[in-house]
Amino acid sequence: MLDIEEFRKAGYQAIDRICDYYYSLEKLPVVSQVQPGYLRKALPGKCSIPVSHIEVDQKNADSAPEQGEDFQDIQDDYQKLILPGVTHWQHPSFFAFFPTACTFEGVIADLYISSAPNPGFNWACSPAATELEAVVMDWAAKMFGLQNNFLNSSGVGGGVIQTTASDSALVAVVAARSLYTRKHPEIKQEDLVFYTTTQTHSLGVKAGLVLGVQCRALEVEAEDQFALRGSVLRQALEEDKERGKHPFMIIATVGTTSSGAVDRLGEIGEAVRDYPDVWIHVDAAWAGVTLACPEFREKAQLENINKYADSFCTNFHKWGLVNFDCSTLWVKDRRYLTDALDITPEFLRSKHGDAGTVVDYRNWHLALGRRFRSLKIWFVLRSYGIHGFQNYIRQGIELNEYFASLVRASPTFELVTEPSFALSVFRILHETPDSQADGSLSRDSLNELNRSFYAGLSSRPDILLTQTMINGTFCVRFAVGAARTTKKHIDEAWTIVQDEAAAAVKKWSKLQ
């Protein structure tokens, strides 16, 4: 067990090793090269265990040691056994999924948070945790241009930090369902339905599974850039009403995972005009942070978010410079959360909570305890300033536009959708043996070629991209956003993409 001075020594060493990690990051393979089961295999014979412990350890290869080990050995094992099994999401050549933020400001905030932990379920637990969350959620809301009733200081709506966008959406669905069933107590859960699109993140389907409530995914079209149109929603509302169903919510997305599609919030808002009990949740987990820049607010539909959204979510831990986890959720009326989630047993009562003078955030989310995550946002927004935050977002979008311009100019590839924020979705466009006389290409064959292309890409250690399937078309996603990515890394990525495409086409031609 570490005492204070041993902690100082170990802490300095950890800081130094994190510095080393970032100095060497670019030279590491992006993708961990270990095979399934590597860790269990590595544990028994690990030679960093002092000789006197070997016997114990070999006997208990699958157990915790009986006697404590030297912390230096443990810290060394992080380098030796864990880091090789880490995929480096902060690597400048990581273009997969969406970015996961890591700033040194966030690391130091996490260090403080961990050093004086408290479960934060009410104001009295640790007033600073609740109060700072209320403050920085207002800072963020203002930075994004959210209107006044989303602010904690409005006393009406407010913002709360959740773990992930899935949690944020689940909370919103629970609040929406609770609001609906309080107004319509005669309605059975089986008759409720909420909407997503086929392009919505899995958080929609999962919320339906968790709550046992029907989630209906509406179709979207390539010609609309995979955005939900009001007419489609209106038709679904009418169909479901006729079938005796009760629609209570639509989860709209600003920046879908597959292609960065932006649902038409204005049309959606108009479509639900005749259904005043339908809650609109806007999931902008990835793209919401672009609202910090005035020039992206039209594309990210700020005006319609403010006009129509009952709740809005974006994740600072994706593209927002705050280390995982930190999903931010705002609601226009906090009572919809607390009416759905408030439970206050005697052992949780407090003087200030009873008096209503403080916010007890436990009634704003599903669990009871919560980490003091607002400190991370505070450190990051103060150190970067709004300008620094904006510059970082702009840089990601510019780098993606550069990549998209290379794709556009190439005869080998096509952009499957228009680039969206910092995401490009593309594929090889190449004649296939079953191409039609009129020049049209077979989708199945092209999918096969592109799967082969992606298999080549994904077998490389020096870059990571992800695949997706949009309305039957297999595509490759290129998402920019790691803090250390520069034009040089885009150029390198482009070379790799061209090489792998050439190899795939060559292999393909041979096989035919």
Added chain:
Amino acid sequence: MLDIEEFRKAGYQAIDRICDYYYSLEKLPVVSQVQPGYLRKALPGKCSIPVSHIEVDQKNADSAPEQGEDFQDIQDDYQKLILPGVTHWQHPSFFAFFPTACTFEGVIADLYISSAPNPGFNWACSPAATELEAVVMDWAAKMFGLQNNFLNSSGVGGGVIQTTASDSALVAVVAARSLYTRKHPEIKQEDLVFYTTTQTHSLGVKAGLVLGVQCRALEVEAEDQFALRGSVLRQALEEDKERGKHPFMIIATVGTTSSGAVDRLGEIGEAVRDYPDVWIHVDAAWAGVTLACPEFREKAQLENINKYADSFCTNFHKWGLVNFDCSTLWVKDRRYLTDALDITPEFLRSKHGDAGTVVDYRNWHLALGRRFRSLKIWFVLRSYGIHGFQNYIRQGIELNEYFASLVRASPTFELVTEPSFALSVFRILHETPDSQADGSLSRDSLNELNRSFYAGLSSRPDILLTQTMINGTFCVRFAVGAARTTKKHIDEAWTIVQDEAAAAVKKWSKLQ
């Protein structure tokens, strides 16, 4: 924005300041002395902002700064503005709620976790995160004596880290409900019911609220030390069956929050014998860690957990030396989780996931992303060893037994229930004006006296205890478990408790 060398400097300073914090911890007030709203008031005029920034800051008192600030100022503000608003859960005189663990091993693990974050939703995200979780959950299961099919290595059941015990319980309820409704697809959600007791943590009621499923709290009696008896459960099952309800779960507790009650798992197991579809979840959020010590396994009912529990939860982040958050959940059949929660869209598919050779933990919890929390358990269990972990648990229980012996020997107080693990529940027992001729005391008057006693205790900065109400009796809880608490602190606490009791009785006598 910090570069690597600035991070090194800031990181060293943070480590040093955490050392200072722990050297001074005992001299700090346990309870933060700030008033609601202190932070917003403190922010505008904060003098650590360099002069050139004051104007900006005063204009934007409620906004993030336009330009980034010097990190030294930010770090200083943590000391100046945040720490005074922190209630010190690791203070040796913190006897409230339940402890929140903090070890230096956990702090350093959190530092590494934060320095290379990834969302961990599948094996490929970062193989080390998934594999280490599978390993340390087996270590912990073995340390607690859980039977083989709770182990990940069994390939049948397994363990997974959740955020809090509320999340663990919610996951268990979702799995139980899903299993039940798959077997009985004709049953409406409205007809489902699950059980807790009046002493169960709010996690039960909250799961019911979140899922829109009825949660029925069964009565427990003082003569049973507030434990749920099989006869009570059996009667409820029969009543509900007659009313056309469908019981699908019982949440039993080992160590309730109010009084540390231990539901009679053997009787519960027997009672549901005729209801094979009823899932038994054992919530041992606080007391589960005592299973590490063979001598507490009978009281904590290890044998019946192994025999009857479908799922079992304990929180390492309470009394288990691992920094918040880290709730551990085991199930006897992992398919019950994945059948209820598996969603795998194209963009989450991976080679190894498709082949079934790896665990994808996203299908074991409600959200998608997850922090790499297993590193904390690994660092702690290796540094402490099983012996060190056991000694720490034993020390808490011994210190509580010492406190309970003082209460027992005093004419002023009574233990309301038998001390349970490291928790004592007590109150002043004193003649009141409306005491009966037969010597019996009025419960209402005693409650009033004890509320006054607790008000005195809770107004003090140098100690923290919490109140509770058990079956109409107002009591004070004394929970031991902070790592730095020694006999000296128990003695000091006892002096304070006596002083405040004397003051309350004196005030009381004057008022009559």
